[in-house]
Amino acid sequence: MKEVIVIGAGPAGMLAAGTAAERGARVVLLEKMEKPGRKLAITGKGRCNITNLKNWEDFSPHVHPVNRYFKPAFYNFTSEDTVAFFNNIGLPTVLERGTRVYPASQRAFDVIDALKSWLERLGVRIICGCQVLEFLREETKASASASHETNNEIRQQRIKAVRVRSSQGEEKLLTADHFILATGGKTYPGTGSTGDGYALASALGHTIEPLFPTLTALMPVDYDRRLERVELRNVRLDLYIEDVLRRSEEGELLFSNLGIEGPIGFRVSRQAVVALNKGQRVSLHLNLKPALTREQLMLRWERENSLAGSGSGSGSETYLVKRLRAYMPEALTGPFVKYVTVSGLHPVDAMTRWVFPIASYGDWARAVVTAGGISMKEVDMRTMRSKLIENLSFAGEVLDLDADSGGYNLQIAFATGRLAGGKTSD
Numbered sequence: 001m002k003e004v005i006v007i008g009a010g011p012a013g014m015l016a017a018g019t020a021a022e023r024g025a026r027v028v029l030l031e032k033m034e035k036p037g038r039k040l041a042i043t044g045k046g047r048c049n050i051t052n053l054k055n056w057e058d059f060s061p062h063v064h065p066v067n068r069y070f071k072p073a074f075y076n077f078t079s080e081d082t083v084a085f086f087n088n089i090g091l092p093t094v095l096e097r098g099t100r101v102y103p104a105s106q107r108a109f110d111v112i113d114a115l116k117s118w119l120e121r122l123g124v125r126i127i128c129g130c131q132v133l134e135f136l137r138e139e140t141k142a143s144a145s146a147s148h149e150t151n152n153e154i155r156q157q158r159i160k161a162v163r164v165r166s167s168q169g170e171e172k173l174l175t176a177d178h179f180i181l182a183t184g185g186k187t188y189p190g191t192g193s194t195g196d197g198y199a200l201a202s203a204l205g206h207t208i209e210p211l212f213p214t215l216t217a218l219m220p221v222d223y224d225r226r227l228e229r230v231e232l233r234n235v236r237l238d239l240y241i242e243d244v245l246r247r248s249e250e251g252e253l254l255f256s257n258l259g260i261e262g263p264i265g266f267r268v269s270r271q272a273v274v275a276l277n278k279g280q281r282v283s284l285h286l287n288l289k290p291a292l293t294r295e296q297l298m299l300r301w302e303r304e305n306s307l308a309g310s311g312s313g314s315g316s317e318t319y320l321v322k323r324l325r326a327y328m329p330e331a332l333t334g335p336f337v338k339y340v341t342v343s344g345l346h347p348v349d350a351m352t353r354w355v356f357p358i359a360s361y362g363d364w365a366r367a368v369v370t371a372g373g374i375s376m377k378e379v380d381m382r383t384m385r386s387k388l389i390e391n392l393s394f395a396g397e398v399l400d401l402d403a404d405s406g407g408y409n410l411q412i413a414f415a416t417g418r419l420a421g422g423k424t425s426d
């Protein structure tokens with residue numbers, strides 16, 4: 001019986017382990033934390049947006065940096081397959097906003113429990129509190145090609161064992177026929193995803209594409225702390241890089257202690273972080289009233305102005321704050337008036353184009369996803385197997401694949417895990 005070791009009990013590792021067991025392998029799943037799926041437990045604010053039911057044409061633009069590397073895994077295990085899979089293992093699901101899938105119970109913990117029970121039924125041995133420290137390699141010799149009359153030998157690299165450390169500090173070697181690395185990225189390190197996989201793969205000769213946090217908050221220059229905790233709906237955010245409009249997003253925005261985030265903040269964050277890392281100028285332009293044209297807004301403003309009359313105090317800040325309450329949440333009015341005063345803009349112009357130059361972005365501790373990772377050029381995308389090491393495969397966020405928010409990242413984890421687990425034999 002083939003023996004498989006899967007490293008990392010996140011969504012990718014769990015799918016890989018169960019799938020390999022379904023194909024008849026004896027599987028051990030190693031997890032360094034005390035429980036599997038710690039990050040999965042906090043997904044979707046504890047509700048877990050399992051997947052997104054868009055078809056490939058609509059799904060693929062949300063996958064970065066090169067979506068075609070994910071295509072075979074997606075077609076091998078589509079978003080519909082993900083839903084059918086969870087329903088089959090006893091997790092009912094619901095659809096939200098057209099294409100987003102959540103557990104019917106709205107509890108991420110139920111997703112973890114369903115996966116754990118599935119693995120148990122398949123006889124997968126989960127060892128928690130077990131950190132993989134190192135791969136031990138051996139070189140094997142294989143003849144170049146049986147059909148060619150040559151004595152040339154290709155030296156192939158194989159892994160013979162992993163060195164692991166238990167939470168009690170004991171170290172030992174574990175052997176297997178095949179290994180699957182699914183250690184995730186390096187955001188929210190408290191969940192166990194501390195980027196170990198990059199060092200493990202790099203030590204084997206794999207290229208790690210530059211890592212950076214994505215789906216993260218963008219911190220404005222001289223951030224007005226009074227904005228913290230203000231949530232806005234139906235607003236537009238335009239991303240400018242070197243004064244060129246690069247992306248427009250409409251929806252919900254949140255000002256947090258880390259800056260501008262929330263769904264539309266996250267959607268522009270990947271491009272913004274890339275630009276900031278290149279030293280480019282980045283700014284976000286906030287339109288508080290995208291449903292109205294500037295002219296419509298000006299008409300409304302002037303009409304209200306004449307109704308209010310131009311009595312004493314009409315030019316004062318207090319008067320302005322009072323008037324602004326009809327246009328924005330009260331908590332926003334103080335910082336907005338400051339912006340109007342400093343910029344010298346008419347309030348209507350400031351409302352449609354409140355400019356936030358961006359200084360920096362939220363780091364690993366609070367970013368949702370890691371961009372960059374094990375180069376897909378060195379991974380056979382039809383099998384998820386390493387092109388450098390004979391008996392090694394990869395799955396999940398450790399790979400150079402990431403996506404926008406909306407269930408896409410978990411679909412990447414599930415689908416690459418499914419593919420990797422199903423292709424441990426030649």
Ligand SMILES: Cc1cc2nc3c(=O)[nH]c(=O)nc-3n(C[C@H](O)[C@H](O)[C@H](O)COP(=O)(O)OP(=O)(O)OC[C@H]3O[C@@H](n4cnc5c(N)ncnc54)[C@H](O)[C@@H]3O)c2cc1C
Pocket residue numbers: 007008009010011012013030031032033036037038039040042043044045048049050051130131132133182183184185187188191192193194195196197367368369395396397398406407408409410411413
């Ligand atoms: C706050 C938050 C909310 C999110 N919400 C969503 C959402 O709703 N929908 C969505 O699609 N995506 C969401 N994501 C992204 C999604 O959680 C990840 O993309 C996904 O978990 C990646 O799965 P993975 O299995 O590759 O890695 P992980 O989930 O990171 O799992 C990797 C596992 O490997 C273990 N490990 C690491 N190193 C070692 C080692 N050396 N030895 C043994 N074990 C090791 C870790 O402890 C961890 O358990 C969210 C992320 C965050 C942070």
